[in-house]
Amino acid sequence: MDEGVVKYRCEWQEADSLAAENIADLMDWRDRLHSWGLIGVYENSIGFGNISIRIGNSCQFIISGTQTAHLPNLGPEFYCTVTEFNLEQNFLGCRGPVPASSVNYGSNCCLKFLLLEKRYPMALLKWR
Numbered sequence: 001m002d003e004g005v006v007k008y009r010c011e012w013q014e015a016d017s018l019a020a021e022n023i024a025d026l027m028d029w030r031d032r033l034h035s036w037g038l039i040g041v042y043e044n045s046i047g048f049g050n051i052s053i054r055i056g057n058s059c060q061f062i063i064s065g066t067q068t069a070h071l072p073n074l075g076p077e078f079y080c081t082v083t084e085f086n087l088e089q090n091f092l093g094c095r096g097p098v099p100a101s102s103v104n105y106g107s108n109c110c111l112k113f114l115l116l117e118k119r120y121p122m123a124l125l126k127w128r
Contacts, residue, residue, distance in 0.1 A: 008090045008091065008092050009089070009090055009091045009092070010091075010092050010093075010094065010099050010100060011091070011092070011093045011094070012080075012093075012094055012095070012099040012100075013083075013093075013094070013095040014095070014096075014097065015080075015095040015096050015097065016096075016097065017075075017076040017077045017079070017096065017097050018062065018076050018079055018081070018096065019076065020075065020076045023053075023062060023076060023079060026051060026053050026062060026079070027074060027075070027076070027079075029051060030051040030064055030074055031072065031073050031074065033049065033051060034049075034069075034071075034072050034073075035072070039051070039069055040069055040070070041069050041070045047067065047068075047069030047070060048069060049069055050063060050064045050068075050069070050101035051063070051064050052064070052082075052101075055081070059084075059085075060081055060082060060083055060084075061081070061082050062079055062080070062081050062082075063079065063080060063081075063082055063094075063100050063101050064078060064079055064101050065078045065079060065080055065096070065097075065098030065099060065100065065101060066098060066099050066100060066101050068098070068101065077097045077098070078097070078098055079096060079097075079098075080094045080095060080096025080097065080098055080099065080100050081094060081095055081096055082094045082100055083095055
């Protein structure tokens with residue numbers, strides 16, 4: 001099994017880092033979660049955990065980058081913006097200095113929340 005790696009088709013557009021002051025709270029909470037052991041690496045070297053935040057009322061969100069769970073502190077160069085996604089096609093588009101983190105349970109919940117907010121119940125049924 002290939003746990004801890006990207007499990008979706010990712011279209012990544014390399015771009016500059018987000019401004020640190022715009023994601024300071026997100027970075028702080030991610031580092032706290034790491035220090036509490038909620039983001040990290042198992043003994044078998046497989047990483048777990050990521051963090052994301054929705055951008056306003058849009059369907060875009062900022063998420064920690066892939067393969068970053070081993071790092072105790074992340075600067076803005078380790079985050080990207082998810083600009084689009086299609087659950088049926090297992091597709092995610094993102095831009096930033098790194099690709100988006102693996103879509104695990106936490107990220108799936110975020111995507112489901114976005115769908116609920118946009119009132120797409122049929123897409124949710126297909127996702128389950």
